[in-house]
Amino acid sequence: MKISNKLKSVGLKVTPQRRVVYEVMQKICHGSIDEIIGIVRSQNPDITISTIYRIMDSFCQAGLLSKFVGNNGKVIYDITVKEHHHIFTSGEEIIDIEDEWLSEIIREHVLLKIPENEAIDRISVYISTKNKENGKEKIDIDKRSSDSG
Amino acid sequence: MKISNKLKSVGLKVTPQRRVVYEVMQKICHGSIDEIIGIVRSQNPDITISTIYRIMDSFCQAGLLSKFVGNNGKVIYDITVKEHHHIFTSGEEIIDIEDEWLSEIIREHVLLKIPENEAIDRISVYISTKNKENGKEKIDIDKRSSDSG
DNA sequence: GTGTCTGCAAAGAATTTGCAAAGAC
DNA sequence: GTCTTTGCAAATTCTTTGCAGACAC
DSSP states (O other), X not given: OOHXXXXXXXXXXXXXXXXXXXXXXXXXXXXXXXXXXXXXXXXXXXXXXXXHHHHHHHHHHTTSOEEEEOTTXXXXXXXXXXXXXXXXXXXXXXXXXXXXXXXHHHHHHHGGGSOTXXXXXXXXXXXXXXXXXXXXXXXXXXXXXXXXX | OOHHHHXXXXXXXXXXXXXXXXXXXXXXXXXXXXXXXXXXXXXXXXXXXXXXXXXXXXXXXXTSOEEEEOTTSOEEEESOOSOOEEEEOTTSOEEEEOOHHHHHHHHHHHGGGXXXXXXXXXXXXXXXXXXSGGGSOOOOGGGSOOOOO
């Protein structure tokens, strides 16, 4: 779908700034606000930071984007709206897992732990991976064998 | 274990401020920095915010606490250090799921999606629940006075 | 007594807001 | 023409930092 139609379809007016931001999101799929600001402004330096913040908000409100909190605690905006899971690699890459069966397995597995009057709303799985090579050399940090001196 | 011994066992000096913070964490198990600041200062208003930030950091570094990013994007400090999962209820309650089998099932299930040179480091499952009753909107409680339950 | 921890206040970073002009429809 | 969006700069919020005195050991 053309971007302008995509925007209109969720009730948003089409502006050049919104076009650029959505184009960038289509390209990168996931990104933190810093990354998005960087890429957007590399394409159009006239777009201000506050405008980008506002656009990200309106896109999320309109259901055009979703967001979640990444490994590092930063909010990640995501072009995929439907429920899915994520792998965070050591190279800061984010891989989507769209697997309804996985959600279903988890749902069944934890059902007994849900309070009586509550129902599962959303399940998110975050998987962090590390590099195998570096993993071999991983050392226990903070291993204090004796007092300082 | 006595708090002072707990602190000493990880190489931290025992101060009144650290005692209070650890006591609070033992009581609440999970909390955001705001909540922790609030409770700590209700018990001892002389403890400053910057000190509490520094104590939370040193506790995490020492392996006394873990932290993760909650539903709302805020960092949650957690008295449980070993890998586990969480349910976030509509009432802002956080329930721990310590279930190694669940982690194992997920691990096996996603193995094929992990890049060649990467290995799974950590798996976190976040489950949000909503109130069954409040499917539509919140109801005024005093419409009919009834006993709690 | 020595080295670490705390309180204070200020700095720094990240995000939001008010307002007037520009722009979309 | 009307209502929304944008740019700008200031405000706000959250967290960190430097330093001097207090404190733990």
